Amino acid sequence: MKLIIFDLDGTLLDTLQDLGDSCNAILEHYGYPTHPLVAYKKFVGNGVQKLIERALPEKARTTETITALLAAFKTYYEQKPISHTKPYTGIIPLLQELKSLGYLISVASNKYHEAVIPLMQQYFPDISFDLVLGHRSGHPAKPDPAIVLDSIETLGVNKQNCFYVGDSSVDMDTANNASVTAIGVTWGFRDEDELKEHGAQYIIHRPQELLGII
Structure with missing residues (x-):
């Protein structure tokens, strides 16, 4: 049995505008400078705490400030009235085909777990994922391989039959560490050069190309 593990943000879902809008709203509320949307392509990928840290001015990156803005961000992001998040073109047909062919599919994300579950329910209600994991308190974040190794153990597959699909250096490092x-996918938040530099064994430009690899 083969397992395909997907990153979420920048791989399955285009979440950039909602992440950027939410972070900018919190920065503005606390009196800090905001950022253009393109800047958030480099801020995301290591979890929401690192997102907040990167978005803050360097002198403001105290534990107290990061903690306060992190809590405010989570509240705002979860209650944001207007959502621009959507699956990337071709993702849902790909997932449907993978399931029809008998592959196991799962998600391993650095987004905090409590935010991952409602996103999966909202945007993939008809896709039966075999496992969905976000970042959980007390567990290391990617690029630590723990979340991938947990997935492999839970679903009972061999590493040789596991593929990790993502859009960033964090994802490629995670796969190689595991x-x-x-x-690597090129439709997400980072570019092809970064993916190659961090050990992508394959690069795909459209979701359907995955089927030619696995």
Whole structure:
């Protein structure tokens, strides 16, 4: 049995505008400078705490400030009235085909777990994922391989039959740290050069191309 593990933000879902809008709203509320949307392509990928830290001016990156803005961000993001988030073109047909062919599919994200679950329910209600994991308190974040290794153990597959699909250096490092096949996608938040530099074994430009690899 083969397992395909997907990153979420920048791989399955285009969440950039909602993440950027939410972070900018919190920065503005606390009196800090905001950022253009393109800047958030480099801020995301290591979890929401690191997002807040990167968005703050360097001198403001105290534990107290980061903690306060992190709590405010989570509240705002979860209650944001207007959502621009959507699956990337071709993702839902790909997931449907993978399931029809008998593959196991799962999600391993650095987004905090409590935010991942409602997103999956909202945007993929008809896709039966075999496992969905966001970042959980007390567990290391990617690029630590723990979340991938947990997925492999839970679903009972061999590493040789596991593929990790993501859009960033964090994802490629995670796959390589877990000794599974690293597949980089170019439709997300980072560029092809970054993916190659961090050990992508394959690069795909459209979701359907994944089927030619696995």
